[in-house]
Amino acid sequence: MTDIARYAHLTDVDIDSLSCELDAIRRDIEDQRGERDSRYIHRIIAVQRGLELGARAVLLGSRRKPIWLVGTSMLACSKILENMELGHNISHGQWDWMNDPEIHSNSWEWDQVGPSSQWKRAHNYSHHVYTNIVGMDDDIGFGILRMTRDVEWRPVNLIQPLANVVLATTFEWGIARHDLDAQKRMDVERHPGTDVSRIGKSEASRTFWRKIGKQMGKDFVLFPALTGRAWKTTLTANASANLIRNLWAYAVIFCGHFPDGAEKFTMAEYESETRQQWYLRQMLGSANFRAGPLMALMSGNLCYQIEHHLFPDLPSNRYPEIAERVEALCEKFDLPYTTGSLPRQYWLALRTIHKLALPDSLLSRTSDDAPETSSEQRFGLADPRETTVEAASPRHGLKAAIGALRSAHR
Secondary structure, X not given: XXXXXXXXXXXXXXXXXXXXHHHXXXXXXXXXXXXXXXXXXXXXXXXXXXXXXXXXHHHXXXXXXXXXXXXXXXXXXXXXXXXXXXXXXXXXXXXXXXOOHHHOXXXXXXXXXXXXXXXXXXHHHHHHHOOOEOOOOOOOHHHXXXXXXXXXXOHHHHHHHHHHHHHHHOHHHHXXXXXXXXXXXXXXXXXOOOOHHHHHHOHHHHHHHHHHHHHHHHHHXXXXXXXXXXXXXXXXXXXHHHHHXXXXXXXXXXXXXXXXXXXXXXXXXXXXXXXXXXXXXXXXXXXXXXXXXXXXXXXXXXXXXXXXXXXXXXXXXXXXXXXXXXXXXXXHOOOXXXXXXXXXXXXXXXXXXXXXXXXXXXXXXXXXXXXXXXXXXXXXXXXHHHOOXXXXXXXXXXHHHHHHHHHHHO
């Protein structure tokens, strides 16, 4: 997508109006934050820690298979909660307003191999600022998957269905390596002329390896040793819980970023982007999936990925009420509100992974009209800045243009 306003069929006045309404949502939530939210996050921490302690106690008898299954399930749930609803959201600064040193983005270290500090720099900055901008957002395919036709096909892409399986099963490791590489690039950019050969000996690398050593020692040495004769089954329980957590986190992330409707953008769009236009890009570049309260909790409320990308630092327990207002705005301004069931959203992402493993010569669509990506050329829309105010009103937006196009085809 090279012209976001044209694709959305919004005038500059429309975009400013949309931004004002989104700013109002932010102000309302910030003004309402208080005891209710504090109780929520402390309750989740207590539940997560209770699950982990309970799992560790159960695993003392893990030489019996039924007990192993119970302990492993409890531990996997604990790790998912810590990773998704706690580690991810706390590191976004969602609870910094409480000024609680235990629940602060500067002090929380999550339970996975990558250091939180490196994840925050790579994710909070590179991904949330440059969301889905090809060439700027490294999270588009995480450097190993081709997720848009705007990325040139290479022979190595033929094996990306297999690479996807590897990424899913080792997701925490892939994220950790991805964040380390991003940190090293930032270090070079901040210090031009840095000897690249010394990057591997940098403080970033030392932090990376220290965290791996601590995490591996905890999961595969300390806790197995504490269970005595059950050390082997405890070790397999830890490995299994990590695997389950990896698969779930991978699925949630892919459902929010790669199903049809989560659009991609060019670097040219960012060069002149205003804050108001940033809002619009976040709405067009993200996708939700439908979830009940339990699934929402276990996904870190990232089933509301659109709302998360609009307000990454607002408390996650507020996303359901924010979503109602954002969806209403999408209806008002004729913008797509991309959502669907979790299986469907993941199927669409998986289809893209397998399809784009092939060279473009074997594909029938282009980056303008493919189902997994599109551009302002898809509907032949006129530039809203060249239309009358009446014609450019929200009621004559994207839906009206699509309807007119379909009528013409009939």
